[in-house]
Amino acid sequence: MLKKRLxxxxxxxxxxxxxxxxxKLQKIGNFEWLxxxxxxxxxxxxxxxxxxxxxSRDKQDIKNFSNTIRKFTKNCFxxxxxxxxVDSIDKAKYYLDSGADKLIINSELFNxxxxxxxSKNFGEQCLIGSLDYKYVNDEIFCFKKNGSKKLNMNLSKxxxxxxxxxxxxxxxxxxxxxGTGFGFDFKILNYFPKEFKKPLIFSGGAxxxxxLLEAFNNKQIDGIATANLLNFVGDGLQEARLLLSKNGVxxxxxx
Amino acid sequence: MSKKKITxxxxxxxxxxxxxxAFTYLGAEVVVTDDPEKIKNSNYVILPGVxxxxxxxxxxxxxxxxxxxxxxxxKGNYIFGICLGMQLMGASSTxxxxxxxxxxxxxxxxxxxxxxxKGNKIPHVGFNSVNFEKKNSLFKGLKDGSDFYxxxxxxxxxxxxxxQISTSYYxxxxxxxxxxxxICATQFHPEKSQGNGLQLIKNxxxx
Numbered sequence: 001m002l003k004k005r006l007x008x009x010x011x012x013x014x015x016x017x018x019x020x021x022x023x024k025l026q027k028i029g030n031f032e033w034l035x036x037x038x039x040x041x042x043x044x045x046x047x048x049x050x051x052x053x054x055x056s057r058d059k060q061d062i063k064n065f066s067n068t069i070r071k072f073t074k075n076c077f078x079x080x081x082x083x084x085x086v087d088s089i090d091k092a093k094y095y096l097d098s099g100a101d102k103l104i105i106n107s108e109l110f111n112x113x114x115x116x117x118x119s120k121n122f123g124e125q126c127l128i129g130s131l132d133y134k135y136v137n138d139e140i141f142c143f144k145k146n147g148s149k150k151l152n153m154n155l156s157k158x159x160x161x162x163x164x165x166x167x168x169x170x171x172x173x174x175x176x177x178x179g180t181g182f183g184f185d186f187k188i189l190n191y192f193p194k195e196f197k198k199p200l201i202f203s204g205g206a207x208x209x210x211x212l213l214e215a216f217n218n219k220q221i222d223g224i225a226t227a228n229l230l231n232f233v234g235d236g237l238q239e240a241r242l243l244l245s246k247n248g249v250x251x252x253x254x255x
Numbered sequence: 256m257s258k259k260k261i262t263x264x265x266x267x268x269x270x271x272x273x274x275x276x277a278f279t280y281l282g283a284e285v286v287v288t289d290d291p292e293k294i295k296n297s298n299y300v301i302l303p304g305v306x307x308x309x310x311x312x313x314x315x316x317x318x319x320x321x322x323x324x325x326x327x328x329x330k331g332n333y334i335f336g337i338c339l340g341m342q343l344m345g346a347s348s349t350x351x352x353x354x355x356x357x358x359x360x361x362x363x364x365x366x367x368x369x370x371x372x373k374g375n376k377i378p379h380v381g382f383n384s385v386n387f388e389k390k391n392s393l394f395k396g397l398k399d400g401s402d403f404y405x406x407x408x409x410x411x412x413x414x415x416x417x418x419q420i421s422t423s424y425y426x427x428x429x430x431x432x433x434x435x436x437x438i439c440a441t442q443f444h445p446e447k448s449q450g451n452g453l454q455l456i457k458n459x460x461x462x
Contacts, residue, residue: 003381070272077277097272223381
């Protein structure tokens with residue numbers, strides 16, 4: 001049977017990795033620092049997939065980013081999704097050639113022409129649509145460009161579009177919960193189509209294994225992404241994985 | 256083990272970097288090429304592939320790689336198809352309108368329908384159990400039902416396929432790998448399946 005997926009996200013900006021809280025970034029260190037302070041091999045063996053997102057607010061240093069992806073994939077035999085200003089076939093190809101298996105698309109997600117073109121070239125299974133949202137007085141608004149630009153579409157239309165686009169998976173990311181460790185926002189699922197046909201990845205708010213368990217027990221959710229480096233790194237992820245298995249969540253096992 | 260020389264076919268649509276990493280990690284010497292002559296004369300050939308069947312066949316034909324693959328197979332060289340690479344070895348696919356495949360085996364490639372998968376979501380993404388149908392050297396050191404990473408919306412119909420060595424379940428049983436003489440293939444990505452995948456690749460290198 002198909003297993004649930006635990007996904008770890010790394011946030012990158014011009015040479016350094018960052019923590020994010022409500023989309024405000026806090027620098028933690030570069031690749032070497034991360035490697036020295038956190039046991040990558042252990043992380044890779046405790047998660048099903050890794051996302052690396054270039055969240056640079058200013059100009060993107062694409063060469064630096066690509067080199068980091070290359071370094072990362074060197075001894076890492078696990079699916080890798082890469083996002084950050086995917087706005088052309090060339091950029092997509094560049095990421096894929098650097099070692100990405102899938103592309104995460106946020107700001108250009110509703111650029112139908114681009115999405116169709118990407119899908120024709122790389123297949124829809126290669127594309128993950130990522131939606132950032134937050135509540136303002138109980139109303140939900142969706143954003144692009146690292147949460148800085150509001151989308152002028154209502155939520156039900158957005159979800160409909162996401163279902164019809166030639167993409168393989170969908171990420172829902174709560175800006176309010178991002179980096180807080182307060183737990184996931186399940187309220188959004190009240191607005192999400194019950195019979196949505198693409199795999200759904202839930203993101204924003206995971207602080208401990210109980211939060212993960214709660215999300216994995218929800219039938220609509222296929223995967224969970226967390227970027228919460230401090231809560232889960234060390235043997236945090238490994239322990240969370242063990243506890244989840246003990247609690248009946250079906251997760252992959254490897255040699 | 257002496258250093259095995261592996262040829263990865265690069266027709267512009269594959270996760271070449273990941274495959275190269277995995278084979279190099281396991282001690283193989285890797286050549287990446289689209290040159291039909293090199294493909295014909297290599298003892299170990301990898302046919303990767305990510306993306307659309309139709310586009311992939313166009314790229315392959317344009318470089319005369321299809322003939323090179325058939326010839327190298329006839330010579331008895333080992334060929335390993337991965338994901339779309341496995342599908343391309345089949346007779347045809349309905350992806351993006353009917354397209355003929357390389358035809359190393361007779362089976363057709365069809366799309367999962369939500370009917371087939373009993374409501375399971377499409378694409379089929381993530382780690383799923385690979386259920387061994389036969390004892391096979393590719394599975395040496397692996398437990399029946401081991402988890403491998405899949406990402407696909409199309410699958411190869413297992414009809415009449417005597418060489419199937421594993422199936423997987425996603426609402427229906429579908430062909431997840433086959434092995435016929437010197438030709439083998441997996442629908443899943445061993446290069447993305449952590450220790451399980453490395454073990455399988457190591458087994459291939461021991462052919």
